[in-house]
Amino acid sequence: MDDALIPEGAKRCAFPIFLIGIIIVGAVLLWGVYAMFLCWIKGLNQTNMNDYYGFALWIWADLAVIAVGGGAFFTGLLKYIFKVDELKNIINFAVIIGFICYSSALLILAIDIGQPLRGWFIFWHANVHSMLTEVAFCLSCYFAVLTIEFIPNILENRQVNKVPFFHHLAHNMHGVMAVFAATGAFLSFFHQGSLGGVAGVMFGRPFAFREGLLIWPWTFFLFTWSAAAFGPCFTLLVTKITEIITGKKLVGDKTVNLLAKISGWMITTYIIAKIIDTIYWAYVTAPSMGFKLSHFYSDNGFYGYWILITEVILCGVVPGLLLIIKSTRENPTTRTIAIILGVIGVCLNRWVMVLQIMAVPVMSFDSWALYIPSWQEVATTILPVAYGIILIAFAYRYLPVFPQELELNESADAAAQNG
Amino acid sequence: MIENKKAHKFGMVIDLDKCTGCGACMVSCMSENNVPFKEDESNKKDSITWMRVYKLTNGKSFPETEIAYLPRPCQHCGGIGDHGHSPCVSVCPATATDYGYDTGIVSQIYTRCFGCRYCMGACPYHARYFNWWDPKWPEGMENYLSPNVSPRMRGVVEKCSFCYHRYQLARERAMVEGREIEEMEYQTACTTACPAGAIVFGDLNNPAHKVHQIVKPDPHPDPMNHKVVGKSRNPNVFRLLERLGTNPKVYYMSEREWVRKAGDNYLKGEWENVKTHHGASSSHG
Amino acid sequence: MKIDRRSFLGLGLGAAAGIALSPVGVKLTDDSSIWTQNWPWTPVPEDGKITYDRSVCSLCPGACGISVRKINGRPVKIEGLVDHPINNGGVCPHGISGLQYLYDPARIKTPLKRNGNKFEKISWDEAISLVAQKLGEIRKNGAPESLGLITGGGSGSMAHLFDRFMGAFGSPNTYTMPSLESNLALTAAALHSADQSLGFDLDHSDFILSFGAGIIEGWGSPVACIQANASRRERKAKLVQVDYRLSNTANAADKIIAVNPGTEADLALGLCAVLLAKKQISTNTRYGDVNKFPFAAMLGKEYTPEKVAAITGVKAADIEALAMAFIEAKAPVAVPGKGRGDTGSLREFTAVQALNALAGRLNKKGGVFVMWPAGYLSFPENVMDAVAEQGAGKAKLAGSVNELADKLEKDGGLSALFIYNANPCYALNAPEKIKAAMDKVGFKVSFSSFMDETALRSDVILPASIFLERLEDVVSGAGLAKTVVGLCRPMVKPVFDTKHPGDALILLAQAMGAGMAQSFAWESYAACLEDVTEKIWDNLSGDGYVVIDDKPPVGTPATDFTFLVSAPKAALSNGEGEYTLVPVDKMRLASGSMTSSPFAVKTVPDTVLSGKYSVVEINPATAGVLKDGDIAFLKTAMGTAKVKIGFNEGILPGVIGMPRGLGHAFNNPYVAGKGVNVNDLIGPVIEPGSGLDAAFGIKASLSKA
Numbered sequence A: 001m002d003d004a005l006i007p008e009g010a011k012r013c014a015f016p017i018f019l020i021g022i023i024i025v026g027a028v029l030l031w032g033v034y035a036m037f038l039c040w041i042k043g044l045n046q047t048n049m050n051d052y053y054g055f056a057l058w059i060w061a062d063l064a065v066i067a068v069g070g071g072a073f074f075t076g077l078l079k080y081i082f083k084v085d086e087l088k089n090i091i092n093f094a095v096i097i098g099f100i101c102y103s104s105a106l107l108i109l110a111i112d113i114g115q116p117l118r119g120w121f122i123f124w125h126a127n128v129h130s131m132l133t134e135v136a137f138c139l140s141c142y143f144a145v146l147t148i149e150f151i152p153n154i155l156e157n158r159q160v161n162k163v164p165f166f167h168h169l170a171h172n173m174h175g176v177m178a179v180f181a182a183t184g185a186f187l188s189f190f191h192q193g194s195l196g197g198v199a200g201v202m203f204g205r206p207f208a209f210r211e212g213l214l215i216w217p218w219t220f221f222l223f224t225w226s227a228a229a230f231g232p233c234f235t236l237l238v239t240k241i242t243e244i245i246t247g248k249k250l251v252g253d254k255t256v257n258l259l260a261k262i263s264g265w266m267i268t269t270y271i272i273a274k275i276i277d278t279i280y281w282a283y284v285t286a287p288s289m290g291f292k293l294s295h296f297y298s299d300n301g302f303y304g305y306w307i308l309i310t311e312v313i314l315c316g317v318v319p320g321l322l323l324i325i326k327s328t329r330e331n332p333t334t335r336t337i338a339i340i341l342g343v344i345g346v347c348l349n350r351w352v353m354v355l356q357i358m359a360v361p362v363m364s365f366d367s368w369a370l371y372i373p374s375w376q377e378v379a380t381t382i383l384p385v386a387y388g389i390i391l392i393a394f395a396y397r398y399l400p401v402f403p404q405e406l407e408l409n410e411s412a413d414a415a416a417q418n419g
Numbered sequence B: 001m002i003e004n005k006k007a008h009k010f011g012m013v014i015d016l017d018k019c020t021g022c023g024a025c026m027v028s029c030m031s032e033n034n035v036p037f038k039e040d041e042s043n044k045k046d047s048i049t050w051m052r053v054y055k056l057t058n059g060k061s062f063p064e065t066e067i068a069y070l071p072r073p074c075q076h077c078g079g080i081g082d083h084g085h086s087p088c089v090s091v092c093p094a095t096a097t098d099y100g101y102d103t104g105i106v107s108q109i110y111t112r113c114f115g116c117r118y119c120m121g122a123c124p125y126h127a128r129y130f131n132w133w134d135p136k137w138p139e140g141m142e143n144y145l146s147p148n149v150s151p152r153m154r155g156v157v158e159k160c161s162f163c164y165h166r167y168q169l170a171r172e173r174a175m176v177e178g179r180e181i182e183e184m185e186y187q188t189a190c191t192t193a194c195p196a197g198a199i200v201f202g203d204l205n206n207p208a209h210k211v212h213q214i215v216k217p218d219p220h221p222d223p224m225n226h227k228v229v230g231k232s233r234n235p236n237v238f239r240l241l242e243r244l245g246t247n248p249k250v251y252y253m254s255e256r257e258w259v260r261k262a263g264d265n266y267l268k269g270e271w272e273n274v275k276t277h278h279g280a281s282s283s284h285g
Numbered sequence C: 001m002k003i004d005r006r007s008f009l010g011l012g013l014g015a016a017a018g019i020a021l022s023p024v025g026v027k028l029t030d031d032s033s034i035w036t037q038n039w040p041w042t043p044v045p046e047d048g049k050i051t052y053d054r055s056v057c058s059l060c061p062g063a064c065g066i067s068v069r070k071i072n073g074r075p076v077k078i079e080g081l082v083d084h085p086i087n088n089g090g091v092c093p094h095g096i097s098g099l100q101y102l103y104d105p106a107r108i109k110t111p112l113k114r115n116g117n118k119f120e121k122i123s124w125d126e127a128i129s130l131v132a133q134k135l136g137e138i139r140k141n142g143a144p145e146s147l148g149l150i151t152g153g154g155s156g157s158m159a160h161l162f163d164r165f166m167g168a169f170g171s172p173n174t175y176t177m178p179s180l181e182s183n184l185a186l187t188a189a190a191l192h193s194a195d196q197s198l199g200f201d202l203d204h205s206d207f208i209l210s211f212g213a214g215i216i217e218g219w220g221s222p223v224a225c226i227q228a229n230a231s232r233r234e235r236k237a238k239l240v241q242v243d244y245r246l247s248n249t250a251n252a253a254d255k256i257i258a259v260n261p262g263t264e265a266d267l268a269l270g271l272c273a274v275l276l277a278k279k280q281i282s283t284n285t286r287y288g289d290v291n292k293f294p295f296a297a298m299l300g301k302e303y304t305p306e307k308v309a310a311i312t313g314v315k316a317a318d319i320e321a322l323a324m325a326f327i328e329a330k331a332p333v334a335v336p337g338k339g340r341g342d343t344g345s346l347r348e349f350t351a352v353q354a355l356n357a358l359a360g361r362l363n364k365k366g367g368v369f370v371m372w373p374a375g376y377l378s379f380p381e382n383v384m385d386a387v388a389e390q391g392a393g394k395a396k397l398a399g400s401v402n403e404l405a406d407k408l409e410k411d412g413g414l415s416a417l418f419i420y421n422a423n424p425c426y427a428l429n430a431p432e433k434i435k436a437a438m439d440k441v442g443f444k445v446s447f448s449s450f451m452d453e454t455a456l457r458s459d460v461i462l463p464a465s466i467f468l469e470r471l472e473d474v475v476s477g478a479g480l481a482k483t484v485v486g487l488c489r490p491m492v493k494p495v496f497d498t499k500h501p502g503d504a505l506i507l508l509a510q511a512m513g514a515g516m517a518q519s520f521a522w523e524s525y526a527a528c529l530e531d532v533t534e535k536i537w538d539n540l541s542g543d544g545y546v547v548i549d550d551k552p553p554v555g556t557p558a559t560d561f562t563f564l565v566s567a568p569k570a571a572l573s574n575g576e577g578e579y580t581l582v583p584v585d586k587m588r589l590a591s592g593s594m595t596s597s598p599f600a601v602k603t604v605p606d607t608v609l610s611g612k613y614s615v616v617e618i619n620p621a622t623a624g625v626l627k628d629g630d631i632a633f634l635k636t637a638m639g640t641a642k643v644k645i646g647f648n649e650g651i652l653p654g655v656i657g658m659p660r661g662l663g664h665a666f667n668n669p670y671v672a673g674k675g676v677n678v679n680d681l682i683g684p685v686i687e688p689g690s691g692l693d694a695a696f697g698i699k700a701s702l703s704k705a
């Protein structure tokens, strides 16, 4: 039915099956959209946020998708600037994932703010001292860059590409992509960092506050670094999931292992820095404000040392090692375990740096505050996931996302059903 | 810090040994500032109270138990080194909350705030409140709203303003008459209401003002913590979370040691060392 | 023109670019933000000229001077009146919230008549003639004594006007809700002489021995008392609190004497006994005291420190030390009246006052003043017609509201009842019993401003304007050692179709004709007030208040100890259970007749009210399996309620403290339907000899819900 749109030579499932899949995910999407409109029309009383939890599930989701979306800028940086050519096999997909993540992040922000129609005040009345201003500027600019990076891939659709103008446009854009990749990397460095800065500059919150370099707290650098380190894990994870769903191999092992290896080294170096930061904070920064480490991990029903150990050791040190050791990296099972742990690790880090900060009491007579999100918050948080699945489904079906697809599936195609 | 001789630095000192926890300050504030109310206000995490009175206990069993009430308006923090970068002001991306260098008052511009709530996260005193709901008054009750403080719309943050409109009225009057405003001319609604006379408000920069005389603020940075400026030289006076370097302009006073200790966080053994240290009285006395 | 894909796409892109570059987007974005800044459903208060007007708050017996800020005549804020002799600028949370009462959703907006289960709006003319007709029938039937009146007490012109109405009507059946004032009046009557009252000169005392009085929690004139306490440090005055719970007053005290609930009288008598034994009273002995020797004999026999220690739980040595500290102070005073002073037995009040008497603290600076009524009112002689004379000689049905309720429930006795300034169906213990008693009365007329529990049960409501809408003289009392008459002035025209209750009463009397009309010959309450306050009117209307007296009365009054010699021992609390439930007053919650405002309720912490649950205080040591925050069933002989458990180290083990002032049941979602009315769980224990409800609590049990 839609054969004319499907990339040449590629096998795709029958249109009705595709449609059914889209309808199922679309229903989830609509649920999210309904919740989103509830929040816009009735206000944020639809959430379980409160004056202790001004930042909650959404801001975590926001930070998490931006972190895992970091695969796009980092892969782009490697491919276009450091000329790691092997990554051409995954760069399209990395960009699409990045696009999804960043568009989701912007959407979440538009729901999260109490006065969405005044959202632009952040640009118009910008306060240069605020990390959030930096985030807003870099995030919007980088989203524009990602859009530009995504466009050539869209223009490669079989029908669109027939239009000579678009054909040439796509070609020329590929040519200058290095410029955008560099811009993207630069912007990403800042907004990933300033997202880390959001927490680190809060000198009223000893759990969050970090010393740093000039105006940037250590969390600034740790966030950029962790996004670069764990972003590729997410790219690989989504690739793996897509491969499982489509039943096809889409990216060659060489590419996968290369990206995994780079990620492994990034994770390992990051986690060393993170451990140093944690120790310095636990033994110098927090005590200087009168807090013992145990204050942050006791006297409440949820946050214990387990969360610190899980984040740093189980989901930091372990995946780092698994990915730098050749044998575990090249074993698909241990590699997959590592990338899953890595994605969990970075999400947990963002959780801690948003929600645990809000939970910890600061005044000696205050108490821990725990919170459970409302369904509206959950639905609007799942909304981007559904949207991402749909966008990936369309991109995979109609765009030549994976350059290696045909070559990797030649033999299999003859026998197997397509996915 | 701004060494402008003309600049005011409004602040208060609250005598916790006098405070009875009656709540008159809270209600006076709500009534003065058009603070709305909902049917159920028992969840204190979404209940807008610019002034909130906390109840502290010494944690001992009856009959050794002691309590203290601690009224908490916005602390009008001067930020690290008292340079005006309050925890909240420095993070607001839209400059919707600002530091008044001429008054020391941290303002809140409701019509500019777009409700990102970053400032709330940054404030360790929970002095900021978000309008989760549209403010609503029972039929007819809007009639008592004061035009001097605009009612806030849903989706923005609000907090204690040190009754800034009272300052404006006093300043206008003084300006017309070509003089400085007087101590008693600008008093906040919580101060005047307090039946116990527990709150003293005035200009911390003005040695003639009672608040200055009680607090005796040390204008120099604390030699033990350079982030801290304006430490009191009165041994019974302290600030909340002073060690963080937020430099509040709200001071507290108590003769009870456990109450003073509850004002901040201390590691084991630290309190014994710091409790006697009060803004280098000998060198600057 | 043929539109191919290429030109279509081109056109589309061009149009998009065009719109993006045009000012349309910018304009819409800007407009939408301006719209959010001016949402039509967010009110914009009208601006105008600021003025200040002075008046008096009469929400409680405090009688504080207030200043009302207005914008173009529209009241926007209530503040304390600086330099006022009672409160000098201070106010309490309830007074500040006054404007919320003005627009209260539960306000009664027009006169109402019961029709089956509903109320029906009627005009004032109809209402007055309806009531006049019913009352006329009662008089025609020759039973004027069957009209009853329950009031909140007070001693201003309104109280006199109601008394006058009852007198002219021919009924002796006037009952006052228990209050600190009524308790002090009873105490004075029992020990000194009728018609007197007591004032405690806390401002000048250097040793205040409080028997559970919530001096900073609403006792007496709340703001004046808080101020007296606040000045203690400068004055070097001590406060010793006798209590079983770390109330805020106990917390503020220099010393707490932990006492078993309900044994305050025994402690006071024990202290008297020590003074006697140590011959500390000899120099203060006064010729003229009555029955002192039997009293002394009783003290010596039954109130030795050891015996008192066994009853009260206070060590014998501490009792002696306390007595000596008291007598050795320069200006000591003993203060009776647990909490707000509205509960407790007469034995307790008189025992404490006996201590003052023995210590020679009567009519001394810093002591207790035995005061005569303000006496500024001069009403013309009441005109007693034949029917009035007929009823005037009849005996009262009962000695107190509580006894009245008992009597009514058992054998009726009233054919009509006026309720003014009282909400007995909420404020008295066992309100269900009170409601049943009220149902025995054929015709109930309420003068309430709010559709509260009692108003809901009346047959006709003549809605009263609230204090902000009316003119009235407000006399201080409430245990103050000075007498100040303040003038409450209308700050705003009545918001609804209500009337001053004085005007309603005058209209009613005039409608009834005969002697009643002659007794109420004023054209309005305002005219009446000016007439009856003639002696002080110029100063009252000029300054807003008149200080009648603020010096100790001259001379020492005689004390008659007869009542104490024969007074029955403390009433035991009834029922079963391992705990003792006691009501606890919170300054931020009004109790009794006054309902808290939305603002006041908002200030109530979640350790007192949590959602729809009252939180009860319990010492963790005696909580058993219950944990902090658990929902539990609290059971007493009177009923069961679902409550939330709140651990509190500051309460005697085995005692459950439950906040008073919650559990209202009427139509105001901001203040009613929250928590339980503790009175529902407590049964009255009537003290023989005084008729007071002496219940200080009740046995109770707790089980997890």
Ligand SMILES: Nc1nc2c(c(=O)[nH]1)N[C@H]1C(S)=C(S)[C@@H](COP(=O)(O)OP(=O)(O)OC[C@H]3O[C@@H](n4cnc5c(=O)[nH]c(N)nc54)[C@H](O)[C@@H]3O)O[C@H]1N2
Binding pocket: C060, C061, C094, C179, C180, C181, C211, C212, C213, C214, C215, C217, C218, C219, C220, C222, C242, C243, C244, C245, C247, C248, C259, C261, C262, C264, C337, C338, C339, C340, C341, C342, C343, C582, C583, C584, C585, C586, C587, C588, C589, C590, C591, C592, C593, C594, C696
């Ligand atoms: N906020 C507020 N203020 C008011 C009022 C109001 O409704 N709300 N009402 C006004 C009125 S009408 C009145 S009469 C006054 C009353 O003013 P108070 O009589 O002072 O009032 P309570 O609040 O009843 O006092 C309760 C306290 O008494 C103590 N207590 C209770 N039972 C016992 C006991 O058995 N032994 C001992 N030792 N202590 C006990 C407890 O510590 C408790 O805190 O307040 C006036 N002021």
Ligand SMILES: Nc1nc2c(c(=O)[nH]1)N[C@H]1C(S)=C(S)[C@@H](COP(=O)(O)OP(=O)(O)OC[C@H]3O[C@@H](n4cnc5c(=O)[nH]c(N)nc54)[C@H](O)[C@@H]3O)O[C@H]1N2
Binding pocket: C151, C152, C177, C178, C179, C180, C340, C341, C342, C343, C420, C421, C422, C423, C424, C425, C426, C427, C428, C429, C447, C448, C449, C450, C451, C452, C454, C455, C464, C465, C466, C467, C501, C583, C591, C592, C593, C594, C660, C679
């Ligand atoms: N168990 C227990 N029993 C108690 C108490 C307690 O704390 N516990 N408290 C005791 C005490 S201290 C008291 S004072 C009594 C209170 O006794 P209540 O019966 O509570 O008091 P009232 O003052 O008679 O009732 C107040 C009525 O006055 C009306 N009202 C309010 N403002 C105005 C006004 O401006 N004008 C007019 N005309 N009416 C107005 C209201 O509608 C309300 O119905 O209860 C006593 N009983």
Ligand code: SF4
Binding pocket: B018, B019, B020, B021, B022, B023, B024, B025, B026, B053, B069, B071, B193, B194, B195, B196, B197, B198, B199
């Ligand atoms: S009004 Fe005064 S006494 Fe009452 S709670 Fe506030 S500060 Fe304390």
Ligand code: SF4
Binding pocket: A204, B073, B074, B075, B076, B077, B086, B087, B088, B089, B106, B122, B123, B124, B125, B126, B127, B128, B159, B246
């Ligand atoms: S108390 Fe909070 S809101 Fe007030 S100035 Fe300090 S940080 Fe800002």
Ligand code: SF4
Binding pocket: B091, B092, B093, B094, B095, B096, B097, B112, B113, B114, B115, B116, B117, B118, B119, B120, B156, B157
């Ligand atoms: S919520 Fe408003 S005041 Fe607070 S940081 Fe955001 S824009 Fe600024």
Ligand code: SF4
Binding pocket: B028, B029, B030, B032, B033, B050, B051, B073, B074, B159, B160, B161, B162, B163, B188, B189, B190, B191
């Ligand atoms: S200073 Fe004014 S705004 Fe601040 S708490 Fe007091 S009354 Fe409220």
Ligand code: SF4
Binding pocket: C057, C058, C059, C060, C061, C062, C063, C064, C091, C092, C093, C094, C095, C096, C221, C222, C223
């Ligand atoms: S203490 Fe009583 S009289 Fe004074 S302001 Fe409060 S309610 Fe009014």
Ligand SMILES: [Mo]
Binding pocket: C178, C179, C180, C340, C342, C592
């Ligand atoms: Mo009372």
